[in-house]
Amino acid sequence: MEKKQMKISIRPARICIYVFLILMTFICLFPILYIVLDSFKTNSEIMVGGVGLLPKVWHFENYSKAWKLANFSRYTYNSLYMSLFIVLGSIATATVEGYIFSRGTTKFSKIVYGMVLASLFISIGAMSLYPQLGLAKMLKLNGTLWGVIVIHVFGMNATQAFLATSFINQIPKELDEAARIDGCSFARIFSSIIFPITKPLIATIGLISFRDAWSDYLLPYVFTISKPARMPLVVGVVNLKTTGIAASSWDIALAGISISIIPMLVVYLFLNRFFIDGLTEGAVKG
Amino acid sequence: MAKILRKRNYDAVGKTQEILMLLPMFIGFLMFVVYPILWVLRWALYDYGGYGAPIYIGFENFIRALTRDNKFWLALINTFYLAVMKLVIELPLALALAFFVNKKVKGSSFFRVVFFLPTVFSVAVIGLVFTILFSAYNGMVNAFLSFLGLIKENINWFGTRFMSLNVVLVVSIWSTFGLNMIYFLMGLQNIPKELYECSMLDGASGLKQFFYITIPLLAPVMQVIILLSLLGTMKITDLLLVMTNGQPGGQTEAVMTYIFKFFFGYGSNSARMSYGYGSALSIITAVILGILTVIYLKNSQKMKDV
Numbered sequence: 001m002e003k004k005q006m007k008i009s010i011r012p013a014r015i016c017i018y019v020f021l022i023l024m025t026f027i028c029l030f031p032i033l034y035i036v037l038d039s040f041k042t043n044s045e046i047m048v049g050g051v052g053l054l055p056k057v058w059h060f061e062n063y064s065k066a067w068k069l070a071n072f073s074r075y076t077y078n079s080l081y082m083s084l085f086i087v088l089g090s091i092a093t094a095t096v097e098g099y100i101f102s103r104g105t106t107k108f109s110k111i112v113y114g115m116v117l118a119s120l121f122i123s124i125g126a127m128s129l130y131p132q133l134g135l136a137k138m139l140k141l142n143g144t145l146w147g148v149i150v151i152h153v154f155g156m157n158a159t160q161a162f163l164a165t166s167f168i169n170q171i172p173k174e175l176d177e178a179a180r181i182d183g184c185s186f187a188r189i190f191s192s193i194i195f196p197i198t199k200p201l202i203a204t205i206g207l208i209s210f211r212d213a214w215s216d217y218l219l220p221y222v223f224t225i226s227k228p229a230r231m232p233l234v235v236g237v238v239n240l241k242t243t244g245i246a247a248s249s250w251d252i253a254l255a256g257i258s259i260s261i262i263p264m265l266v267v268y269l270f271l272n273r274f275f276i277d278g279l280t281e282g283a284v285k286g
Numbered sequence: 287m288a289k290i291l292r293k294r295n296y297d298a299v300g301k302t303q304e305i306l307m308l309l310p311m312f313i314g315f316l317m318f319v320v321y322p323i324l325w326v327l328r329w330a331l332y333d334y335g336g337y338g339a340p341i342y343i344g345f346e347n348f349i350r351a352l353t354r355d356n357k358f359w360l361a362l363i364n365t366f367y368l369a370v371m372k373l374v375i376e377l378p379l380a381l382a383l384a385f386f387v388n389k390k391v392k393g394s395s396f397f398r399v400v401f402f403l404p405t406v407f408s409v410a411v412i413g414l415v416f417t418i419l420f421s422a423y424n425g426m427v428n429a430f431l432s433f434l435g436l437i438k439e440n441i442n443w444f445g446t447r448f449m450s451l452n453v454v455l456v457v458s459i460w461s462t463f464g465l466n467m468i469y470f471l472m473g474l475q476n477i478p479k480e481l482y483e484c485s486m487l488d489g490a491s492g493l494k495q496f497f498y499i500t501i502p503l504l505a506p507v508m509q510v511i512i513l514l515s516l517l518g519t520m521k522i523t524d525l526l527l528v529m530t531n532g533q534p535g536g537q538t539e540a541v542m543t544y545i546f547k548f549f550f551g552y553g554s555n556s557a558r559m560s561y562g563y564g565s566a567l568s569i570i571t572a573v574i575l576g577i578l579t580v581i582y583l584k585n586s587q588k589m590k591d592v
Contacts, residue, residue: 017386024383025400027460031415032403034426047424093311100308106301112312119319121579125521126542127568128322130549130561135317154314186300187307215408217524222550234408238528241414250418257415261407268406272399 035261039063039254046250059251066255074229075236076259082145082220082232083213089153090160090209091202097156098164098201099190103176120158129222136223145230147223152213160205167201168194207271214264233260330565340562347566357536358567361544362574368455368540369519373512376459376466383463384470385500398471402464409461413528416457420444447537450530454538458525462518466511473507474500509586513579520575527552541571 033053038046039062041055066072100109136147171194179189217234224230231239237256330347334340351358383401387394404412419426420443428440444450481499490498523542526532531552532539546552548564 017391021383021386021391021397025397028400028403028464031412031419031460034419035415093314096307097311100304104304104308106304108305109308112308112315115320116315119315122323122572122576126523126546127326127549127564127571128319129546130564131322131325132318134325135321150314151318154311155318156311156315185296185303187303190307211406215411217408217410217528218546225550234410238410238414241417241528253414254418257411260411264406264408265403268403269399272402 032261032265035254035257039251039258041251041254043249043251046254062251062255063259066252066259070236070240070252070256071228072233072236072256072259075231075233075256078145078230079214079232079234079260082148083210085149086152086213087206087210089149090157091205093153094157094160094164094205094209095168095195095198095202096190097161098168098198099194101161101165102168102171103173103186103189116156116158116161119156126218129218132219133222142223143227143230145220145223145232148216148220151219152209152216157209160208163208164198164201164205167198171197203271207267210267211264326565326568328565329562330569332562333560334562335560343562347563348570350563351567351570357539358541358544360537361539361541362571364451364538365520365522365540365542367451368458368522369516371455372459372519373515375455376463377508377511377515379459380463380466381470381504384467384474385496387467388471388474398468401467404461405464407461408524410524410528412457412461413525416453416460417444417529420453444530444533447534450533450538454526454529457529458519458522461525462515466515469507469511470504473504476507477503512586513582516582517575517579520578541567545571 037053037055040058040060041062042057042059045056101113104110132151133142133147136142136150139147139150141147141150175193176189179193184192214232215234216232217238220232221235221238224232224235228236228239233256237253237260240253240256329340331342331344332340333343333346383397387397387401391397420428422428422440422442422445425440425443427443428437431437432440442449443453477500481503482495485495485499521542522540523546526538526540526543527546530538532543532547543552545564545567548560548567551559
């Protein structure tokens with residue numbers, strides 16, 4: 001008797017929870033659905049508006065137009081190029097940082113660790129873009145994406161460094177000692193022992209830095225203001241709006257936006273477990 | 287003796303290797319993190335617009351910002367509004383979702399994937415998409431509302447300061463609540479299950495468990511999440527630049543977008559570049575952020591001790 005009562009009192013709550021979750025799912029998915037479906041509409045169909053989500057006729061040529069006319073092939077190439085080097089570079093630097101902050105014995109590495117920690121609290125974000133651009137000019141890196149790559153890779157991303165440090169801290173020190181007895185030097189221990197067993201860390205850093213690189217807007221925007229041929233996808237897409245082209249050709253703009261989000265969508269759906277695990281590890285332990 | 291010598295030599299090699307390995311990153315850190323801070327500190331004292339000779343004006347830039355620049359303070363108020371409202375709406379939402387998804391709801395892994403999805407995309411692109419969705423004449427949101435019979439005339443979402451700020455708020459929550467949900471989820475998973483079982487024996491029910499076990503044990507995670515969320519919103523840039531760019535009439539500017547324009551201009555307003563003044567504003571903002579962080583960390587210390 002008592003059991004039956006409990007079931008009845010729990011059910012409405014359960015239903016409420018499901019309604020809430022499904023509503024949130026709808027809110028999350030709707031904009032993405034909207035972009036992808038509307039990118040197949042004609043411009044006038046978009047301009048009229050209305051609640052119809054599905055296009056009357058599927059216009060696949062929006063993509064070829066965006067790809068050729070609005071130069072999205074170039075933007076996509078730039079994005080891939082920039083992201084590839086940032087990902088490789090970030091993996092290399094973050095693992096080394098993690099190894100040294102975890103195992104290093106010199107005062108130098110302790111001081112650097114302290115400085116990086118402190119920089120988190122005085123970070124000046126978008127305000128450091130101008131001096132960074134100035135530096136890149138001095139190094140003759142302005143007007144190319146290499147400036148962005150170098151800043152991403154060597155600017156010591158504190159979050160990634162802490163994530164790597166906490167991961168390597170969990171690797172037992174006995175491993176190092178064993179290798180040391182076998183005659184491995186400090187650098188050798190890293191390259192033949194630590195680096196190979198940090199695969200989950202490498203995957204995590206790779207994904208996070210890919211996401212950061214692929215979706216970065218301000219830094220590449222600043223570096224390519226006057227060089228449209230060097231813009232990555234995100235900058236190219238947003239540029240459509242500010243130059244006023246998008247107002248007249250939303251079909252192309254939406255196709256461009258799709259091109260910029262679909263690769264991220266695919267990567268995320270395939271690797272979402274790494275993605276989420278990696279982020280949580282960095283947040284709570286790092 | 288020889289053994290000791292060899293060991294010393296070995297340690298020295300190790301230390302040299304250590305320094306050499308860290309050196310490239312350290313130089314990068316000095317160049318791209320420390321140098322910009324020093325640069326900003328220096329030029330804040332000058333009147334400098336990028337060309338011509340810089341003029342040393344002492345603290346004039348700071349005086350201008352503190353006494354005569356209403357727009358800066360408006361931008362600051364906007365930013366605080368966004369940060370506080372975001373905390374108030376987003377964190378309970380994220381906590382609730384994490385709580386539901388953590389319990390054995392059917393399809394919980396599906397919900398996790400979907401709720402995290404918005405976080406994956408570029409904030410700038412998200413801004414662009416929502417500008418289209420909220421546009422006054424052909425936007426989906428207006429079409430939807432009038433389809434449901436809730437409005438008769440199209441709403442101009444970006445027409446007033448209040449309205450645009452709230453649209454930005456909604457979009458900004460959309461783009462980050464998934465991340466906070468994951469943080470909470472991680473915290474929830476670290477709470478030992480035995481605690482719930484024990485309290486069950488003591489007769490604590492769902493809500494009581496939530497307030498006496500879940501919330502207190504989540505407190506340390508919560509401390510980090512609140513700080514990250516606050517600082518994150520204070521630095522909001524891309525989203526606002528793309529969505530409102532300060533429209534209407536510079537009323538929806540946030541601190542970072544306002545400062546950004548002194549360095550680079552954006553869209554149509556590129557006529558007011560002033561690196562010296564921008565630097566001074568940067569310093570004022572950095573100091574405010576620093577003070578906020580310290581106050582917050584001091585006052586929330588209790589949360590960590592639980």
